[in-house]
Amino acid sequence: MDLIFNLSRLRDGASRLDRRFEPTAFAASDDFRIVAPVVLTAEVEKDGPKIRIVGRIQTRLECACSRCLDPVGLDVDAPFDLRFLPAAAHDESHEHEIPDEDLGVSFYRNDQIDLGDLVTEQSYLLLPMKLLCREDCQGLCPVCGINRNRETCACDPRWKDPRMAALERFTSS
Ligand SMILES: [Zn+2]
Ligand SMILES: [Zn+2]
Structure with missing residues (x-):
């Protein structure tokens, strides 16, 4: 060898x-x-x-x-x-x-x-x-990092910066 x-x-x-x-x-x-x-x-x-x-x-x-x-x-x-x-x-x-x-x-x-x-x-x-x-690999959850081919999580995939979310609530009310 x-x-x-x-x-x-x-x-x-x-x-x-x-x-x-x-x-x-x-x-x-x-x-x-x-x-x-x-x-x-x-x-x-x-x-x-x-x-x-x-x-x-x-x-x-x-x-x-x-x-x-x-x-x-x-x-x-x-x-x-x-x-x-x-x-x-x-x-x-x-x-x-x-x-x-x-x-x-x-x-x-x-x-x-x-x-x-x-x-x-x-x-x-x-x-x-x-x-x-x-x-069709589902990749990793961008929020919690689990492998989405094997597990599911309750994370919101549309996770946003909380400050942005507050702003949206303000503008849509
Ligand atoms: Zn993969
Ligand atoms: Zn997750």
Whole structure:
């Protein structure tokens, strides 16, 4: 369960990269948890210092419902196509002059690519802007905070600032 992909013994040309990681290998983030083993299958192309990894990641993520914050599972089977260059070849003083074709390139150090970072970054890209536990999720009560999918409360959903309510009583009388 080694998250580090060591490039030092990699020969030029194509080779396979197949790894399986337990979810415990990944730190939980605020936005999601990895809740199933991560299966990474890829082909690596090495051309001198240039590395290209093309493959897919399969796992299951768990995120919070956008309305009620309950955990929602998200099955993932996502292709990726990534290019890497050694960090040393990247002159930081010319950071603003990276040619267009180099955009989207990542940099590696010490002949190592961290596959944990790769999986985490790809997972972020897969998160939908809005994820609901179900289409008609009722969300949380804005007054008392209970989950309205499971409980009902007596709160007035049209809750208003009491000062506004007083004003309305005054104007409608
Ligand atoms: Zn929900
Ligand atoms: Zn309530």
